[in-house]
């Protein structure tokens with residue numbers, strides 16, 4: 001167990017901005033990951049692109065726009081719940097807590113948690129983990145806003161970030177996984193991922209999960225197919241990213257954004273549909289991609305849950321429910337768990 005100053009891995013470079021702000025970034029660019037994974041996923045019979053590739057600079061900016069769309073109720077509802085539970089949450093945070101956030105993004109929601117912690121504690125250590133380099137700007141903003149905040153960011157995939165978290169010697173940790181990002185995992189993989197989070201935590205630590213709830217299909221479908229076409233552009237940006245990073249020549253006008261709510265599986269499914277027959281060469285991975293007219297490339301699942309299911313998944317992963325809050329319409333839930341024995 002080590003302090004934040006001594007944190008290190010051989011695979012990351014540490015960039016110190018001020019004594020209160022540093023971040024780690026992978027030595028080998030994520031570019032090699034995208035090449036390998038896209039080469040595999042676009043060669044399968046059922047083609048897919050992993051949703052983690054949404055979040056390059058352009059994709060992260062589009063996602064920020066999605067979060068403030070009228071149809072995308074998730075972000076504003078989660079913020080509404082977070083801001084209303086601060087006094088109750090504060091009662092659970094007895095002791096000295098470091099905040100770890102998986103998928104911190106623009107860190108807008110983080111402020112609500114920091115407000116609670118920075119008023120209770122003289123110093124707060126914050127560990128944002130995000131695949132997107134948006135983390136750099138959001139950390140600088142937080143650093144300037146909160147004088148008693150020490151930030152150590154990790155720009156990498158969640159699993160890599162958790163390897164850092166495991167090393168921390170901090171008394172207690174509050175690990176936040178907000179924004180319903182758990183919904184982007186298939187349920188079985190979601191439980192496995194929760195287990196990984198659990199294994200990076202110790203007795204006395206707390207886990208805060210934000211999750212979208214099952215609701216009327218129309219509301220869900222509108223949230224993933226907004227009238228301004230921002231979600232469509234977010235989805236199509238995957239092809240533009242492959243153009244930029246792997247030298248392909250996708251023409252996004254020949255693809256369309258598809259999103260449907262699968263009632264049986266209780267998930268939004270997102271695809272890119274090829275409007276014409278295609279043969280596209282992707283030079284950096286030496287792949288000739290053939291697509292039939294109407295063929296779908298799967299890009300995302302976004303599972304919607306009911307509270308008993310969330311509890312069950314978390315319990316299977318070794319968490320014990322402490323308190324669960326919802327908004328008035330029961331659109332979105334925030335659940336607080338303690339660490340249980342497995």
Ligand code: AVI
Pocket residue numbers: 066074179180181182183184223224231300301302
């Ligand atoms: C990040 N994740 C929880 C979002 C979601 O709602 O599944 C990603 C997203 N996809 C389309 N719109 C937003």
